[in-house]
Amino acid sequence: MKRRTMFKGAAMGLALVAGPIAGPVAAQEESYTIGVAIPSATHGFMGGLNYHAQASIERLQEAHPELEFVLATAGDSGKMVNDIEDMVATRGIDALVVLPFESEPLTSPVQAVKDQGIWVTVVDRGLSVEGIEDLYVAGDNTGFGRIAGEYFAENLSEGDNIVVLRGIPTTLDNERVAAFEAAIEGSGINVLDMQHGNWNRDDAFNVMQDFLSKYDDIDAVWASDDDMAIGVLEAIAQADRNEEMWVVGGAGMKQIIQRVGEGDPMLPVNVTYPPAQIATAIELTALGLLTPTPVSGRFIIGSQLVTPENADQFYFPDSPF
16 A cells, blocks of 8 residues: 555645646656445435535546545445445555444444554544544534524524434534534523434434424424424424424425525525535545645534525535435
8 A cells, every 4th residue: 555644734725626636746656545435325415425425536536547436335334334344455545534324333443444554534423532533524513503503592482392303323413412502592492302313304204293292382393404304394294283383404405495495484494514525525635645735634614594585595406415
């Protein structure tokens, strides 16, 4: 494997994909292999993320034939661990870009990769131990929860009741929920219940059905994800309680953004969290391999509140998500 000291400092740009690198770096004619391990496209956000991962790899391979990629998708943590171990053992990867299926089960395997001197980029769902990765790329999870919480605090009254659906148990879910709770603290809003919907429509549908059966008075729902929001809306519709509450999801699914833009009272706003962050992670990792550009540290993509007034800026009809 070809190793060299790389990735020192903060990320400064993504010029790599513009075309082949000229000068001494290109003249070395070394080849590098980047392993990319991500969850399968089990729901909309991951479908978009898979799309952007593949598109980024295709762009980079066309511009830089000295780069090779190993892309593996997994439907559970066990398969992801096996995929990563295989990348190291049989493909001799120089760098790993990983979006952990779950934080805890992937922490030790990724630490083992790092211990072998392989560059590690972690995306979105952090590991359960800090400081393992060389580069962390994610949306602004704290901002994601804070922005949603601020909207609830500003648009509900003291004594109003809400329910919350969490995602898969991960560090990013913890960050989102903690920021949401901090934003509504002191508002007098009552959180009746909080359960994991696992960023899954069917799971969210079942959780929301349970909430609706237990609570007669719900004023709003923080679904914290657009796939879960779809399941929540279906459960509310089946219970014929559409007039009672509104729902805030997140991530910018085009169907949800369209409804926000149309002024749907059930979906007053959304909060962005782009699946294209995987492309940022892959391209920054490649940039560090092929050039002296410093890219270590944290690269956080800010979240924004989507309203009927600005929804057209976030609506991409040709997007897979």
